Amino acid sequence: MVLGRHLVLCIITYMLFSWQQAGLFHSGLRLLASDKELLVKLRRKTGYSFVNCKKALEKFNNDAKQAETWLHQQAQKEGWNKASKLQGRKTAEGLVGLLQEGNTAVMVEVNCETDFVARNVKFQQLVQQAALCTLRHCRSQEQHQASYSKGLIPGEEILQMKTDDVTIKDVLALTIGKLGENMLMRRAAWVMVSSDLFIGTYMHGALQPDLPSLTNMSYGKYGSLVVCRKADTDSTSNITELGRRLGQHVVGMNPLTVGSLEDESTGDAETRMLAQPFLLEPSLTVGQYLHPHGVQVLDFVRFECGEETHTP
Template identity: 75%
Template sequence: MMAALCGALRAKLLSWQQAGLFHSGVRLLADKDLLVKLRKKTGYSFVNCKKALDKFSNDSKQAEAWLNEQAQKEGWSKASKLQGRKTSEGLVGLLQEGNTAVMVEVNCETDFVARNMKFQQLVQQVAVGTLRHCQGREQNLSTYLKGFLGGEELLQLKTDSEDSLLKDQLALAIGKLGENMTMRRAVWVMASSDIFIGSYLHGAFPTDLPSVSNMVFGKYGALVMGQTADRNLKGSVSELGRRLGQHVVGMSPLSVGSLEDLPGGEMETRMLAQSFLLEPSLTVGQYVQPHGVSVLDFVRFECGEQTEPTDAS
């Protein structure tokens, strides 16, 4: 009878093994601490994180790589299905490092997703990729250089780690958040030491996003390039640049103009002839002239605005 029982047990174990429920090797269950850490790091569901850890016997690195691979496949599939859906929301991201600044616009379908940390992380990756792109150019600056990148150029940029292209990160974000997204445009500015880059972002909000502390997000942004011969102004030039950027965002000038321009009223589009947003009794030209500041150029981004295509540089 014992022999018959042992035979039946062996047959049962064999059937389990053939069904994949048992194998002769050691199978580890997902470690709870590793599961929590993988979930926090990647943002994927506990079910998928557990599946990945089980699949690779608690090897977190292999599990994470597999999760990203699966998400990217799903992301490309979703991106194909969602293509053509309107992306009128999103964020403008501004990143400044020394005398180099970049401003980018990334779009999505809803403001709810625009406030999601995963979407903000995508905007940050676009900004960092643009910054590295312009810093990789040969430079011999006497004043400043400015360049624009369109959506197709942005997709081909490498991420900060250079492990993948931005288009791959876009697919991942679409796979995670389930909305259509587009990398719309970017501008970069590099300036010599005697040129200042003022920056301002409107509608900015706090974020817990790690890695890049000087990255800010909002709905409107401006960069203003200027020059001053007043050495005493050097310490406060960032505040003056911020004020000029605030004017550009609020008043939407179309050109810089010159100090000789006469004020043209409410419909004036030349920046120096416009009433200064923060001191309406003065024009911008009248405001900057006593400070010995020359406004050279500016760029304004408004999230979702309709614009003419800009040549890339």
């Protein structure tokens, strides 16, 4: 019995030696190493699991391009399947994304189930892509003679916008498929102003994103855009800081209208912005605070993540 085992081992050793001498053993190793390298590259490029990447490469005989296309198609299909299964689950968390570029600023709200997912890089990428699409949409609008224009966009309309050759609807499906939570493209708003106006912006509860983000984009739970007519004497830095303070007031005090300088404050229940006690100097109303600066507030937009709203 022992002799038989020894004989089998000798035969196996001889065969391996023969393959090595013939170059077959090493070429097999090289092939395996090459396959592994291709698998790793596909995994890094797509972000899908090793199992799915291996399956895709085997399906298309190591054609990386076809494998990648198939992976995206499958992920989209599975994402929509998962989306339909998760539909109806409460999405009270998420992020507000604020993007400002020159005389244009946009805000988007995207909801998910948990704050844990809201902090995930893939969810933040979804918010960023929705904001970029909203910015392009805003700039494509016909401009009128008015000194500023403003728009509110419902989630269903955002889903039809395209980033490269893919709709936001598809990006949403892929993100749902990868993160396994129900998500909702809630709404967006945009503002574009003429050269004699400026947009004050503020983000409350801002988080440090996990992705290489746009330098002019921020993420948080509350955001605001405030349209103001600037005084000629104010410097750019003064205007930026003043706009940030006004945005902070809008987030903190939640006014419903701008009102006018002639309005008399009705106290803590006041909902007209200019008549409200200024958040950072409560002894003054917003109107009184702005008067020496020569700045006028014309309009504002406020987003609170997860709030009940009748915004179209």
